[in-house]
Amino acid sequence: xxxxxxxxxxxxxxxxxxxxxxxxxxxxxxxxxxxxxxxxxxxxxxxxxxxxxxxxxxxxxxxxxxxxxxxxxxxxxxxxxxxxxxxxxxxxxxxxxxxxxxxxxxxxxxxxxxxxxxxxxxxxxxxxxxxxxxxxxxxxxxxxxxxxxxxxxxxxxxxxxxxxxxxxxxxxxxxx
Ligand code: SF4
Numbered sequence: 570x571x572x573x574x575x576x577x578x579x580x581x582x583x584x585x586x587x588x589x590x591x592x593x594x595x596x597x598x599x600x601x602x603x604x605x606x607x608x609x610x611x612x613x614x615x616x617x618x619x620x621x622x623x624x625x626x627x628x629x630x631x632x633x634x635x636x637x638x639x640x641x642x643x644x645x646x647x648x649x650x651x652x653x654x655x656x657x658x659x660x661x662x663x664x665x666x667x668x669x670x671x672x673x674x675x676x677x678x679x680x681x682x683x684x685x686x687x688x689x690x691x692x693x694x695x696x697x698x699x700x701x702x703x704x705x706x707x708x709x710x711x712x713x714x715x716x717x718x719x720x721x722x723x724x725x726x727x728x729x730x731x732x733x734x735x736x737x738x739x740x741x742x743x744x745x
Contacts, residue, residue, distance in 0.1 A: 570603075573731040574622045577609035577652070578642060580635045581662040581700060582628030584610070586653035589717035590625075593724045600724075603731050619645050623730045625652040625713075629662040630701045634694035643707040648730060651703040652723075654716040661716075662700035670696045713738060 579587060587610060591597070607618050617638070624646040630639055643649055654660040665673045674696070679686040703709050713726055722738070729736035 573604040574607045574618075574620060575604040575727070575731070576607055576617070576621045576624040576642075576646065577611065578617075578624060578626045578628075578638065579610050580626060580628030580638065580656070580703075581631035582653065582655040583661070584627070586625075586627040586655075586715075586717040587611070589653075589715075589720055590723050590727075592720040594720075596724050600727065600731070604727075617641050617645060621646040623648045623650065623727075625650045625727075626656050626703055627652045629655045629659040630697065630703060630706050631662050632694035632696050636697065636706055639703060639707050648710045649703075649707065650726070650730070651709045651712045653718055654714055656703045657712045657714050659700045659702045659705075666699040670698060711735065711738070 577587065577590065591611075593600070604623075606612050607621060608614050608624075621642075624642050626639070626642065626649060628635070630636055651657045655662055659666075668676075674688060678688050704712070711726070711730070713722065715722060718726075726736045726738070
């Protein structure tokens with residue numbers, strides 16, 4: 570049987586959704602029987618591959634780099650999943666939206682700096698005017714809410730998607 574090509578992506582999030590994915594524990598071994606992880610923070614591949622079946626995207630779209638990555642993901646993935654509340658609603662990253670980019674950058678790099686306060690000019694992707702949920706910038710096939718979604722919800726969704734079925738989502742309200 571041909572394995573599902575599964576990717577996971579980390580945009581503007583805290584990695585908590587990926588940690589919750591790892592919390593499916595021994596079910597990861599079962600998952601490895603039906604899916605190959607072809608891209609993500611868990612594997613050492615730099616460029617997003619072609620012909621991906623399912624991509625889980627954690628995090629909001631907050632920078633020009635996030636935006637370009639989201640567009641490449643959409644072009645190269647059959648199914649794109651907004652994975653967790655930051656991708657679904659923009660959640661925590663959107664807390665900066667009310668202040669604006671200039672004020673946030675000034676606070677981070679000048680007012681709170683104890684050594685050499687200065688604005689970065691290289692190596693830091695430009696922030697978008699606001700942090701946006703994934704469906705604001707690309708078409709999304711499935712939303713998995715939760716901060717983070719519980720391991721049980723993630724396992725059910727990934728298993729169903731790998732089996733070619735669209736899962737029914739029951740939101741998880743786990744905190745902490
Ligand atoms: S949804 Fe919650 S756990 Fe997931 S990246 Fe955002 S803040 Fe972290």
